Amino acid sequence: MKKEDTVKLISAEGFEFVIDKNAAMVSQTIRNMLTSPGSFSETQHGVVRFPEISTPILEKICQYFYWSLQFASGKETEFYIEPELTLELMMAANYLHT
Amino acid sequence: MSAPKKRNFHIEAFKHKVVVDPKYAEKTWKVLEHAINEIYNHNASGLSFEELYRNAYNMVLHKFGDKLYSGLVATLTMHLKEISKSIEAAQGGLFLEELDRKWTDHNKALRMIRDILMYMDRTYIPNTHKTPVHELGLNLWRDHIIHSSEIQTRLLTMLLELVQRERTGEVINRGLMRNVIKMLMDLGLSVYQEEFEKPFIEVSSNFYSLESQQFIECCDCGDYLKKAERRLNEEMERVSHYLIDRTESKITNVVENEMISNHMQRLIHMENSGLVSMLVDDKYEDLGRMYSLFHRVPDGLSSIRDVMTSHLRETGKQLVMDPERLKDPVDFVQRLLDKKDKYDNIISLALNNDKTFQNALNSSFEHFINLNSRSPEFISLFVDDKLRKGLKGVSEEDVEVILDKVMMLFRYLQEKDVFEKYYKQHLAKRLLSGKSISEDVERSMIVKLKTECGYQFTSKLEGMFTDMKTSQDTVQEFYANQAADTAESPVLAIQVLTTGSWPTQPSTPCNLPTEILEVCEKFRTYYLGKHTGRRLTWQTNMGTADLKATFGKGQKHELNVSTYQMCILMLFNNADRLTYREIEQATEIPASDLKRCLQSLACVKGKNVLRKEPMSKDIGEEDAFFFNDKFTSKFYKVKIGTVAAQKETEPENQETRQKVEEDRKPQIEAAIVRIMKSRRVLDHNNLVAEVTKQLQSRFMPNPVLIKKRIESLIEREFLERDKADRKLYRYLA
Numbered sequence: 001m002k003k004e005d006t007v008k009l010i011s012a013e014g015f016e017f018v019i020d021k022n023a024a025m026v027s028q029t030i031r032n033m034l035t036s037p038g039s040f041s042e043t044q045h046g047v048v049r050f051p052e053i054s055t056p057i058l059e060k061i062c063q064y065f066y067w068s069l070q071f072a073s074g075k076e077t078e079f080y081i082e083p084e085l086t087l088e089l090m091m092a093a094n095y096l097h098t
Numbered sequence: 099m100s101a102p103k104k105r106n107f108h109i110e111a112f113k114h115k116v117v118v119d120p121k122y123a124e125k126t127w128k129v130l131e132h133a134i135n136e137i138y139n140h141n142a143s144g145l146s147f148e149e150l151y152r153n154a155y156n157m158v159l160h161k162f163g164d165k166l167y168s169g170l171v172a173t174l175t176m177h178l179k180e181i182s183k184s185i186e187a188a189q190g191g192l193f194l195e196e197l198d199r200k201w202t203d204h205n206k207a208l209r210m211i212r213d214i215l216m217y218m219d220r221t222y223i224p225n226t227h228k229t230p231v232h233e234l235g236l237n238l239w240r241d242h243i244i245h246s247s248e249i250q251t252r253l254l255t256m257l258l259e260l261v262q263r264e265r266t267g268e269v270i271n272r273g274l275m276r277n278v279i280k281m282l283m284d285l286g287l288s289v290y291q292e293e294f295e296k297p298f299i300e301v302s303s304n305f306y307s308l309e310s311q312q313f314i315e316c317c318d319c320g321d322y323l324k325k326a327e328r329r330l331n332e333e334m335e336r337v338s339h340y341l342i343d344r345t346e347s348k349i350t351n352v353v354e355n356e357m358i359s360n361h362m363q364r365l366i367h368m369e370n371s372g373l374v375s376m377l378v379d380d381k382y383e384d385l386g387r388m389y390s391l392f393h394r395v396p397d398g399l400s401s402i403r404d405v406m407t408s409h410l411r412e413t414g415k416q417l418v419m420d421p422e423r424l425k426d427p428v429d430f431v432q433r434l435l436d437k438k439d440k441y442d443n444i445i446s447l448a449l450n451n452d453k454t455f456q457n458a459l460n461s462s463f464e465h466f467i468n469l470n471s472r473s474p475e476f477i478s479l480f481v482d483d484k485l486r487k488g489l490k491g492v493s494e495e496d497v498e499v500i501l502d503k504v505m506m507l508f509r510y511l512q513e514k515d516v517f518e519k520y521y522k523q524h525l526a527k528r529l530l531s532g533k534s535i536s537e538d539v540e541r542s543m544i545v546k547l548k549t550e551c552g553y554q555f556t557s558k559l560e561g562m563f564t565d566m567k568t569s570q571d572t573v574q575e576f577y578a579n580q581a582a583d584t585a586e587s588p589v590l591a592i593q594v595l596t597t598g599s600w601p602t603q604p605s606t607p608c609n610l611p612t613e614i615l616e617v618c619e620k621f622r623t624y625y626l627g628k629h630t631g632r633r634l635t636w637q638t639n640m641g642t643a644d645l646k647a648t649f650g651k652g653q654k655h656e657l658n659v660s661t662y663q664m665c666i667l668m669l670f671n672n673a674d675r676l677t678y679r680e681i682e683q684a685t686e687i688p689a690s691d692l693k694r695c696l697q698s699l700a701c702v703k704g705k706n707v708l709r710k711e712p713m714s715k716d717i718g719e720e721d722a723f724f725f726n727d728k729f730t731s732k733f734y735k736v737k738i739g740t741v742a743a744q745k746e747t748e749p750e751n752q753e754t755r756q757k758v759e760e761d762r763k764p765q766i767e768a769a770i771v772r773i774m775k776s777r778r779v780l781d782h783n784n785l786v787a788e789v790t791k792q793l794q795s796r797f798m799p800n801p802v803l804i805k806k807r808i809e810s811l812i813e814r815e816f817l818e819r820d821k822a823d824r825k826l827y828r829y830l831a
Contacts (some may be wrong), residue, residue, distance in 0.1 A: 032213040033147040037206045040147040048148055095155060097220070 007034065008047045011058040021046075023065040028097035052095075057088050061096070068098075123162040126153045127169050133214070134170070137207045138177050150214040163222035170215070174235060178204075178242040186248045194256055197249075198277045201239075208235035240285045244293060253278075257294060258301050264336070265305065276340035283342055290342065299348055302333075306356035314361050318371035320384040326357040327387055350394070359395045366405050373405050377444065385448035399454070407458045410441065414466030418473065427472075431480035435503050438463065464510040468798075472751070474517035477507055482524040485540060486533050497539050505546050512798040514551060515765075516758050518559075521547075523601045525559060529566055530593060530640050537563075551795060561599035569593040576624050590617050594625070595637070608638045608661075608687045611668040638662065639691065647707070650727030657707065658737040662687050662695045667707070670725045677722045693717045698738055705731075705738050766799055766807045771816060774829035781825045782808075 007024045009017045025031040033042045042048050050058060060081070067079045081089060133150050136142055157166045181200045188196035212219065212231040219230050229237060243249055257278065260270045282290040306329070313322050330353050337346040358365075365388075366373045376384050392398030417423060417437065423430045441459050449455050467473045481504055484497070511517055528534040541563070548556045573592050610618065622634050641661035645668075648654050659667065665685045669676060676684075682692060696717050700710040709724040710717075769792045774780060780788075786804050793799050808827065811817045820826035 029151060029216065032216055033151070036147060036213045037209050040142055040145050040210075042147045044143060049146070050148065052152065095152075097216070 006046065009058060009062065010047065010049045011053055011055040012051050013055050015055040015058070017058060017062050019062050019065060023062070023069055026065045026068045026098060027061075030096060053092050054088070057085060057092050060085055060089055061092060061098075064098070123157060123160070123165055126157050126162070127165060129153050130157075130166070130214075131169060131173055134173050134177075134207075134211060137210050138203075140203075142210065147214060151216065154215050155217040158218050158222045163218060163226070166215070166218060167222070167226075167228060170211070170231070171234065171238070174211075174238050175242065177207075178238055182243050182246050182249065185243065186246070193252060194274055194278055197243075197253070198274055198281070200243075201277070201281050204235070204239055208232055211235070236285055240289060244282075244285065244289065250293070254293060254297055258298060261298065261336070262301075262305070265332070272339050279340050279342070295342075295345055295348070298345075299352055302349060303352045303356055306353055307360075310357040310361060313357075314364060319365050319368040319373075319388075320371055320376070320381065322361075322365060323384060323387045323391060326353070326391060329353055329357060330391070354391075354395045358391055358398065362392065362395070362398060362401055366401055373402060374409050377406060377409060377441075380440065380444065382444065382448040385444060386450075389449050389452070399452070403455060403458050406455070407462050410459065410462040411465055413437075414462060415469055418466055418470035424470075424472065427476035427479040428483045430476050431504070431507065434463075434467070434507055438503070438506060460510070463507070464512070467507065467510045468512045471513070471516075471755075474511055474513050475520045475751070475754075477504060477511070478517055478520035478524050480504060481521070481543065482528065485528060485535060485543070494536070494539065497536075498542065501539070501543055501546060505550060508547075509550065512794075513758075514555070514795065515761065515797045516754075518555060519601070519754060519758055519761075522559060522562075525562060526600050526640075529562060531642055555796070558599045561596055565595050565599065566593060569595075572625065572628075576621055580620060580624065588614055588617060590614070590621065592621055594634070608665055608685045610636075610638065610661075611665060613668075638665075649729050653730070654734075655729075655731060656735045658735060659699075660695065660738075662691055663699060663738060666692075666695060666699065670708075675722055675724050678717065678719050681723070696721075696723065699723075700726075702738075705736060707736075707738070762797065762799065762803070763807060765793065765796070766804055767811060769793055770804070770807060770811060771829075774817060774827065778829050779820070780827055781823075782827065783825075785827060 005021050006018050007021050007030070009019065009024065009030075011017070021034065025034065030048065033040065033048060034046075036043060053061070064079060067077070071077070071079075130150060130153055133142075133145050136145060154166060157163065181204065185193070185196050185200055209232070212235075215231050222228075223230050228234075244253070257275070260275055264270045279290070279294065282293055309329075310326075313325055317325065330350060333349045333353055334346060337343065337349060341349075373385075373388065375381075376388070388402065389399070392402055414437070417433055418430075423433065438459075445451060445455050445459060470476075481501070484500055484504075508514070508517065525540070528540075534540055544556050544559050544563075547559070569592060572594060573590070576592075577589075618636065625634060626632060638661045643659055643661055643664035645657040645659060645664060646654060647657055647667070657667070662685070665687065666681055669681060669684055678692075678696070681687075681696070682689070685692070687695070696708070696710075697715075698705070700706055700708040700717075700723060701715055707726050707729050709726040711722045711724070766789060769789045770785065773785060773788045773792070782805075785808070786801050789804050790799055790801075808817065812819065812827075815830055817827045818830055820828055
């Protein structure tokens with residue numbers, strides 16, 4: 001996988017997730033970060049830190065990104081969310097504009 | 099997240115801890131303000147998008163949206179004021195470039211700011227009904243840059259000056275121009291209109307008003323139109339290069355108005371180069387240009403059309419009324435056809451085949467062709483000429499083409515019945531003298547007339563062909579039956595003509611030579627024996643004969659002559675010298691015909707089989723004629739024409755007219771009766787109109803004539819006037 005096609009997401013605890021750019025761009029916020037005309041540090045390095053998102057939530061988010069890509073192509077499946085993650089996940093979704 | 103309507107529920111807070119720090123908002127804002135400054139300074143690479151976004155997000159979330167928004171406005175305003183200063187400071191030509199560069203910068207910065215403040219755009223702005231970030235940035239730019247008193251006028255004059263320079267042929271930076279115009283457009287349509295379009299249109303209108311004035315003073319019509327067309331194209335090109343599409347119609351309107359509409363009449367009537375001379379000289383290109391340009395303005399085409407029509411009518415009238423032209427009917431019609439061809443070409447090549455022009459052309463032709471009452475005769479003569487000899491070596495298709503063209507002229511005729519009369523006469527001559535080149539062509543002409551005017555029109559013409567055919571059969575039969583009796587006598591080719599179908603002139607038959615009289619009598623008995631109840635009279639004025647003659651030195655010639663001429667020549671078998679009076683007595687040929695025959699026998703060089711005393715061109719009643727022993731000719735067969743004028747002489751013409759008028763009477767009456775029979779009651783004006791309508795395809799009935807016919811019908815008790823209203827007519831069954 002070429003570096004240009006991937007992006008590194010870092011959780012509050014410092015855990016790194018490397019995922020496809022087009023998966024990450026399911027989030028409108030991340031899309032803006034990566035495509036904004038000015039050269040912000042995220043745009044330049046392909047690394048985004050989320051000091052306010054914990055590792056399990058970010059992991060779930062990444063899973064959702066990939067699921068969403070599949071779902072967008074028309075495959076009907078259910079995306080399972082553990083009840084205890086629900087609240088935090090929703091707040092993160094609002095933040096990431098997903 | 100997976101719920102389809104996930105945006106509908108409102109999430110209170112992402113952070114659990116409640117911010118207590120009263121300086122929190124202030125501090126966060128400082129971070130953002132700093133970032134905005136950095137962005138404007140092209141120094142964004144050190145900034146973390148996530149951090150800025152998070153800060154803005156939190157500010158909005160913690161109800162500091164107002165502070166964030168007003169801070170943003172203040173910061174943007176501050177930057178724009180700086181920018182405006184730097185633009186104002188730019189000198190001369192650099193001004194636009196600086197403006198363009200700053201605009202690009204501002205746009206980029208604005209997009210970045212919008213991105214990091216995305217959360218505010220999403221939640222705070224819709225709730226408080228404020229202007230979204232990007233739009234806000236554009237509005238501020240408009241207010242502080244474009245509407246800055248320094249920049250506003252300078253921008254406009256620069257733009258207009260550039261356009262002006264391009265119009266005078268200089269090359270300008272179109273890319274820059276396009277960018278600036280696009281900027282105005284991005285700021286909103288109204289900005290573009292106010293700041294550029296309106297003044298641009300005004301200036302252009304002045305420019306073209308002046309320029310067109312100059313051009314028209316010094317150029318001829320063709321050049322002027324070329325210039326106008328070029329200007330028009332330039333403006334359209336300008337629009338496509340750096341203006342907005344919707345300006346095109348406005349600016350072309352200006353050019354059309356100033357360069358075309360205002361000078362339209364002057365252009366059309368320009369001496370030596372205006373419309374008329376273009377028409378005369380077949381200037382297709384100029385005409386096409388005029389058409390396409392004038393097409394764009396109201397009344398443009400109708401002006402061209404009016405002038406063309408009046409020119410056509412004028413020249414057409416000259417043509418048909420020119421006494422010179424009347425001498426040669428074939429040339430006359432040929433000229434008409436040429437004229438028609440010329441204008442057909444103009445319309446198809448230069449005027450886009452415009453239907454309205456075709457109609458104008460047709461109505462003009464109709465107008466002037468009917469100015470000359472002899473047109474029907476001439477057209478028939480033209481056809482006669484073509485079908486007689488003119489088509490030698492011409493293929494049948496070409497004949498068809500010529501005939502089709504003639505039919506076009508025929509369509510213009512109002513007095514089609516006059517044409518029919520003449521055509522009948524000419525056709526009869528052709529058929530009887532066997533001079534028609536091809537029966538197929540003759541028939542095709544009849545078919546054309548039939549499709550044009552209906553069966554009634556041609557039934558008699560067709561009858562003539564039938565007569566020809568049956569006559570041939572009858573003569574063959576006659577000779578088959580009487581072979582023994584007729585072997586020694588001259589061979590007759592007899593055409594039995596039905597009285598109604600042929601244009602016969604009542605003529606007293608001349609005295610035929612005895613040899614011929616004998617065969618004639620035999621035929622008469624034979625024919626009447628076959629068809630009882632018929633009458634047979636001899637039309638000696640129409641036939642032809644072939645004579646074998648031996649001249650002084652023993653050379654033999656075959657003479658092709660008319661029946662009259664044959665009678666005269668036969669007299670010289672028994673005498674060498676005859677006076678005019680003797681000939682007249684012996685043959686009983688009517689005086690006028692006799693003179694003509696003698697003239698052609700004695701006075702035409704190379705064909706003078708008779709000798710006349712005294713030698714002169716005209717035949718006098720005291721003249722004496724001799725058989726010309728010394729006659730020589732290169733040819734074995736000598737055709738002796740009659741000096742008959744092809745064209746009718748004035749009295750003949752009058753006579754035909756009269757006949758036509760006579761023929762019209764029953765037609766008008768029939769039409770009146772037909773109409774009244776179905777309507778029962780009708781007032782005078784309507785009746786006249788109806789009659790005119792019914793007869794239009796054949797001729798234009800004169801209202802006075804119709805009135806006379808009505809009166810005659812009233813006398814004969816077909817109609818009566820209403821007792822109460824004298825203008826009403828009633829049909830009496």
